[in-house]
Amino acid sequence: MNLDFSEEQKALKDQVRRFLEARCTPSTVRAVLEGPLSFDRALYEGLAELGVLGAAIPEEYGGVGLSHLELCVVAEELGRALAPVPAASSIYLAAEFLLQAGTEAQKRAWLPRLAAGKAVATFAFAEGQGRMTPDKVQAVVADGRLSGVKSPVPDGDAADMAIVLARSGGGSGAGALSLFVVDLAGPGVSRETLSTIDPTRSQARITFDGAPAEPLGGSGDGWHITTQVMDRAAILMAFEQVGGADRALEMARDYALDRMAFGRPIGSFQAIKHMLADMYVSATLARSNCYYAAWALASGAVELPVAAATARVSATTAFQHCAKNNIQVHGGMGFTWAFDCHLFYRRSNALALALGSLSTWESLLIERMSAGNINAAA
Template structure:
């Protein structure tokens, strides 16, 4: 399978829009004009009824532009959580972009379902109340819909809670990558509505993690490709010793290595996207490979961008530092590359220490 002409048309439309509006204001036209927020939402709930390949295309373009929009947190994580739960009530609002969703499950620096310690207890009035602390919640400070993972007697479950509910506090975090807003959410007896089946949360979160990694890999490829483009252009115009620095063999080798990294990462990312689109049973393996390979490729290429730009590459005015920070943040999001290699080894029945 290969990307179709429709995929390229979608890419062109998103790239043109982000060229005009590369900041947070792009979210409204992305949802209203392109329907980005509802790409993965079935048509019966107001979405486009598309899938992982269309999401991949959009994520690549968002990565190129480092667009600070809530697509990953709302259109991917929250939407896929509700779809996996079989609870579509809020999907129309997510699909038209009128509501931004946030999925809160990470705790103590881990996205593993086993790390969740937030508790949900049913009171005498029959209401569920949540108590715990969530970290690294994408767009959590501004979201109009919060889905929270918490433990019940039946196991890990998901709950919907109102952002202004009593006992809920949202703290906007100061992150190294300012283009990806995150929040810390404190729950102290906050009322929540069960989403999906009680005790089904671990399965849902594993599914969301796989699809989140697949989408993030696409973003990393788009950003890494843009880093390479900007660095090649600079190497052609920057003159040293009477020659463009791109004519020096050492620089050529470094750029060639960066190109190989980008293309290898692209293959891994598209492979994972096709696996997700086809509903492959091996999706977790593809997702682990893509997250690991694309994280390391983006970090390496962003680092070369800073190095080969020389002094200007470490200035605040140049975009190099923004890509470098995004690369570092992406690498840790949903778990570091080493964690996903361990996950892949477990999937293949190998020990993590073997090569």
């Protein structure tokens, strides 16, 4: 029994944390929040140089060739530091799509550049409001040309390439959907940055009008592959969320120790103390569920779909809970722009929606458990 990261993985984690403490301070985050750029390219390339973007990409494709456990560790630190970089789009999603379903040529074309942080890719999935279902996909590819509107696309304004889920060849339901690689610098692509609750992770509306599209994976396999990759990304995202939850809890704890009211630290009041205890509880449950999911991800266990949904639901709940109550513990100061609480609040609510909302994952979790994998959570 070893439900923990190895010493090497912990050392990597420390290294990433030190790097981010130096290179990704709150002002780094605020520069993206308040400025015109959609992400911090220097920081992103720094992460690439550290080897962390390519942690789970094989060496033959320009990666470091470690496992997904290392990538989990990295994700937690990116979440903790609120890093304003497109790692989720480019690494958790696009690189995973390529690894799972790309041809050798596609892998060689993109993975080295993604691992090096020289190119950014994303996954163009959503088409407006509501839970994504196969029937909601209206984007269509005919004769190798993609048309349709994808919105919101994470990091879609900065990405060089998008993997796009679209209809092709008629039919309906999941079987009508396929994946395509689209060069966003190519013809037939126009995009617009969207206003969001968390500008530190950019979102765009991309309109495709006859953009050249190259198939990724088999025709009609689009929904199936998407589900697989979304599960994998959900686990990495859950680590980001746990990192954020932990940091929000620490901020609240530190403030509760320091801030005096009525002649005593506010953390000595049970109202605050018990709020913090409950934050600790949800962060701990989420972390434990994430460790289980990390094991499933790294080992390719059959429990992966249930473990991914479990980690995702638990981590979403924890980060929203901790970020929300971090503001409450800070009182009025927590609602100022100057304090960092809102950065975590924004991110927690944005990540809760990325990859599909909490209610979607709750439903998926129970659907998967009922489909036979109940022992995983017994």
